[in-house]
Structures are given as C-alpha cells and as structure tokens.
Amino acid sequence: MTAVTVAQSLQRAQTLGLARIDAQLLHLHVLGREPHDRAWLLAHDRDELPAEVQATLEALLQRRLAGEPIAYITGFKEFFGLRLQVDARVLDPRPDTETLVEWALDLLPKGCTHRVLDLGTGSGAVALALQHQRPSCSVTAVDASANALAVASANAQRLALPVRFVQSDWMAAVPGLFELIVSNPPYVADGDPHLTALTHEPLQALTSGADGLDDIRSIVAQAPSHLAPGGWLLLEHGWDQAHAVQDLLRSSGFEAVQSRQDLAGTARCTGGRLPG
Numbered sequence: 001m002t003a004v005t006v007a008q009s010l011q012r013a014q015t016l017g018l019a020r021i022d023a024q025l026l027h028l029h030v031l032g033r034e035p036h037d038r039a040w041l042l043a044h045d046r047d048e049l050p051a052e053v054q055a056t057l058e059a060l061l062q063r064r065l066a067g068e069p070i071a072y073i074t075g076f077k078e079f080f081g082l083r084l085q086v087d088a089r090v091l092d093p094r095p096d097t098e099t100l101v102e103w104a105l106d107l108l109p110k111g112c113t114h115r116v117l118d119l120g121t122g123s124g125a126v127a128l129a130l131q132h133q134r135p136s137c138s139v140t141a142v143d144a145s146a147n148a149l150a151v152a153s154a155n156a157q158r159l160a161l162p163v164r165f166v167q168s169d170w171m172a173a174v175p176g177l178f179e180l181i182v183s184n185p186p187y188v189a190d191g192d193p194h195l196t197a198l199t200h201e202p203l204q205a206l207t208s209g210a211d212g213l214d215d216i217r218s219i220v221a222q223a224p225s226h227l228a229p230g231g232w233l234l235l236e237h238g239w240d241q242a243h244a245v246q247d248l249l250r251s252s253g254f255e256a257v258q259s260r261q262d263l264a265g266t267a268r269c270t271g272g273r274l275p276g
C-alpha cells in the first residue's frame with residue numbers, strides 16, 4: 001500500500017461519500033483514540049497511517065457506505081454521558097431521545113425514591129441514564145426481545161447501575177405500580193420510505209402498524225393500571241404524531257397532557273399524568 005497521511009485518508013473517505021464527522025470517527029476508532037479527540041486528527045494530519053490501519057479502515061469505510069450506523073461499526077454510542085455498547089440486536093440510540101430523559105428527570109426530584117419503568121429499553125439507554133442521574137430511584141426496564149435484554153443488562157453490569165430487567169410484552173409480565181413510566185417504542189409506519197435508510201437496525205424496534213401507533217396505543221391502554229395515582233407516562237413518538245398521542249392520552253383519562261420538542265424543534269415526546 002502506498003503511504004497515506006491522516007489528512008489524505010480523511011479527504012478520501014469524504015470523496016467516497018462519508019460525512020466529515022463519520023470519517024473522523026472511523027479514523028479515531030482505527031487509531032485507538034477517543035471520539036472526543038478530533039483535535040488529535042488535526043494536530044497529526046501529516047502522520048502516515050500504518051498499512052494495517054489503512055486496511056482495517058478500508059473495511060470499515062465500506063460498511064459505513066453500505067449504511068451501517070457508526071455505532072454498530074465502533075461498537076458503542078455515547079448517550080446522556082454514558083458509554084453504551086451497542087450492536088445490531090438493538091436500535092442505535094438517538095440524541096432525540098435525550099429529550100425524553102430530560103423530561104423524566106424534571107419529574108424525578110433529586111433524592112426521590114420513585115419507581116420508574118422503561119418500556120422497550122433496547123440497549124438500556126433511557127433506563128441507564130435515569131438510574132445514573134437518580135441513584136435513589138428504583139428503575140425497571142422491559143423489552144420483549146431477549147437479545148435486547150442481553151445487550152442492556154451487559155451495559156448495566158459494565159456501568160455498575162442496578163437497573164432491574166424483565167422480559168415482557170409491554171406491561172404484561174411487569175408487577176407493581178410506578179410513579180413514572182417512560183418509553184421510546186417503535187413508532188414508524190409500516191412501509192415508511194424512511195425505513196430504507198434504517199435496514200441495519202431491528203425492524204421490530206422501529207415499525208408499529210399502518211400508522212406507526214399500534215404500540216403507543218397498547219402502552220397508553222395498559223399504563224393506567226400500572227401507574228400510582230398522580231403518576232406520569234412519557235412517550236417518544238414520530239415528528240407528526242404529537243396530536244394523535246395527546247388524543248390517546250386524554251381518551252385514557254390522563255391530565256396535564258403536553259408535548260416537548262427535541263433539539264431540532266420537533267414535538268418529539270408527549271406525556272400526561274394520571275389523576276391523583
């Protein structure tokens with residue numbers, strides 16, 4: 001292989017079609033550096049890449065060009081300050097979902113001992129972020145997928161966070177009452193053209209019937225019998241689903257129904273409170 005500098009290799013990756021940030025993250029990964037270390041790439045732009053690093057990088061560039069999320073290629077994702085291990089068994093945690101975590105934290109005063117339930121935990125992102133921020137709360141996380149629970153419980157163990165995991169179809173196998181239920185459920189409509197960009201992620205974590213609301217309907221129907229009086233249900237949903245989710249919550253008897261925007265200004269989460 002001919003000698004290639006860091007700068008030339010980054011440029012080539014972008015010429016092939018990678019976003020600049022993705023090219024940088026993959027270079028840092030093969031060079032064994034932290035994702036925060038982008039300044040290192042600038043400081044070392046004239047360094048030559050060893051041949052074996054070039055070969056490894058080439059394979060990873062091809063995977064990214066085929067649409068695989070960076071998180072699956074590097075094997076981890078930062079979420080709410082936690083380093084989560086992720087792979088194709090679980091959805092790649094999105095920054096949008098930090099909106100759900102922030103809202104939940106507003107409802108969990110520091111030091112409170114609320115019981116919190118995370119439905120469809122996937123990698124464990126939401127449950128682990130909440131347990132990390134509120135060590136005094138008792139957090140339970142549910143998924144229907146044994147594969148997802150294996151990823152989530154490995155993350156909990158690695159991060160030494162005492163989240164309880166239950167395999168359950170939504171609340172079917174979950175005992176007890178909770179002060180707060182949160183969920184980032186599947187909410188994309190079957191056949192949504194957007195899915196062609198998401199073929200590397202588990203479809204069961206993404207789609208939910210003709211209008212994308214089947215799972216949200218189930219959760220809203222089941223939640224009242226699993227919430228303590230005055231308890232809250234918070235749901236993440238699609239960019240155009242806030243009104244539909246508000247209606248579902250009101251029809252199930254929830255009060256104070258409202259939505260919150262993500263960083264892009266999209267109404268991304270909707271929630272309500274069970275009467276006290």
Ligand code: GLN
Binds near residue numbers: 186198207
């Ligand atoms: N936010 C994801 C997307 O549209 C979907 C996640 C989900 O269905 N929970 O790419």
